[in-house]
Amino acid sequence: MSILIRGAVVLTVNDNQEVIEEGDVVVEGQTISYAGPKREWQTSFARVINGRGKLLAPGFVNAHGHAAMTLLRSFADDVPLMYWLEKRIWPVEARLKREDVYWGTLLAIVEMLRSGTTTFTDMYFFMTQVAEAVEESGIRGVLARGLVGVGQQAEKGLEESEQFITRWQDEAAGRITTMLGPHAPYTCPPAYLQKVMRLQEKLNVPVQIHLAETLEEVRRIKEQYGLSPVALLKETGLLERPVIAAHCVHLSSEDIDIMRDYEVHVAHNPGSNLKLGSGIAPVPEMLERGVVVGLGTDGAASNNNLDMLEEMRLAALLHKGSRQDPTVITAHEALQMATKNSARAVFLNDVGMVAAGMKADLIMLDLHKPHLTPRHDLVAHLVYAAQPDDITLVMVDGKILLENGELTTLDEEKIMFQAQERAMHLVREQTEI
Numbered sequence: 001m002s003i004l005i006r007g008a009v010v011l012t013v014n015d016n017q018e019v020i021e022e023g024d025v026v027v028e029g030q031t032i033s034y035a036g037p038k039r040e041w042q043t044s045f046a047r048v049i050n051g052r053g054k055l056l057a058p059g060f061v062n063a064h065g066h067a068a069m070t071l072l073r074s075f076a077d078d079v080p081l082m083y084w085l086e087k088r089i090w091p092v093e094a095r096l097k098r099e100d101v102y103w104g105t106l107l108a109i110v111e112m113l114r115s116g117t118t119t120f121t122d123m124y125f126f127m128t129q130v131a132e133a134v135e136e137s138g139i140r141g142v143l144a145r146g147l148v149g150v151g152q153q154a155e156k157g158l159e160e161s162e163q164f165i166t167r168w169q170d171e172a173a174g175r176i177t178t179m180l181g182p183h184a185p186y187t188c189p190p191a192y193l194q195k196v197m198r199l200q201e202k203l204n205v206p207v208q209i210h211l212a213e214t215l216e217e218v219r220r221i222k223e224q225y226g227l228s229p230v231a232l233l234k235e236t237g238l239l240e241r242p243v244i245a246a247h248c249v250h251l252s253s254e255d256i257d258i259m260r261d262y263e264v265h266v267a268h269n270p271g272s273n274l275k276l277g278s279g280i281a282p283v284p285e286m287l288e289r290g291v292v293v294g295l296g297t298d299g300a301a302s303n304n305n306l307d308m309l310e311e312m313r314l315a316a317l318l319h320k321g322s323r324q325d326p327t328v329i330t331a332h333e334a335l336q337m338a339t340k341n342s343a344r345a346v347f348l349n350d351v352g353m354v355a356a357g358m359k360a361d362l363i364m365l366d367l368h369k370p371h372l373t374p375r376h377d378l379v380a381h382l383v384y385a386a387q388p389d390d391i392t393l394v395m396v397d398g399k400i401l402l403e404n405g406e407l408t409t410l411d412e413e414k415i416m417f418q419a420q421e422r423a424m425h426l427v428r429e430q431t432e433i
């Protein structure tokens, strides 16, 4: 089926930052076959969508998160990371059932589609249920079974990872890719990371890990190994593999050099880092040295939403404020971070841009809004002023998943009902203990 989207302003996010004032985008099957100036077409299309007065952009790629943590949204706020994890989050997560993860992930997907995300990255457990949610919803997912290298779950996690990756890599018509997900250096000691690396060699998928998120982590790792978390991962050999590291808040200049030299990709999570009081990642320095930096929301328990529009805005504002320099992280850079660079960061080379040959993962926004008037600079509008409600169309892999406010593949009311019931049940158990 071929679709023509006619006459929209197209933010291509290509290497030339090209903006097509009155553009045509043609989608054939899963792929964009044309993205350029409006022209006369001799061919007929199964559907023509009027794009006049609309802004068309690549869908957002959420480079780091834990989708089913939507169930813990607003459950534990305003506390530090280690307390948050050890006293609040982990005890509840230990009781999660596979159905909880399924409904929590669907809730996350509803929220992400409504705010223009077309690819999300997930590190969690019961990943079969996550993959099923991806398959049913039509969204694109980069999925990893989270691994903790101590306790009873350590070996089981490796086995489940292998089964999951073997079963689901490139499934759902290619919309699912997989990774190995060792949680962090402080939960996965070097001997365990060696096992992860052996599995990585066998399965040939990238690795995602939380890294240098808090000063407390850096202190613990230095005390134990005499190295920074980044240097420790270099020592273990992990950085010789394709790696995306989430957070990377507390880095020395040497750490950034290591990351550049080993081409470690980064998921920047400004909302989560601010909320957990973790600090401010040295993103301008990483970008200056050529590190690939994408953007992620992290889980809804530490954000507390999964809105990449807000995350772009935070990324652009945070570094200006902390440096007292309004020229760092421009709107263009923030948009690239949320699209093209996030795609690169999660090792996808065919999404994140509106260009012929790319997968048709697109969003369209209605520009006829007071907060988007007048139209001096539409990139600035998208980053600094746009709202999820402005999004009128979301397409993933050539299929329309949201149109005129309605989701086409998911029963939103049922998902919210299930998520509410399950979340309350989980919390009730917590307070009974």
Ligand code: NI
Pocket (backbone or CB within 6 Å): 064, 065, 066, 210, 246, 298, 299
């Ligand atoms: Ni995380």
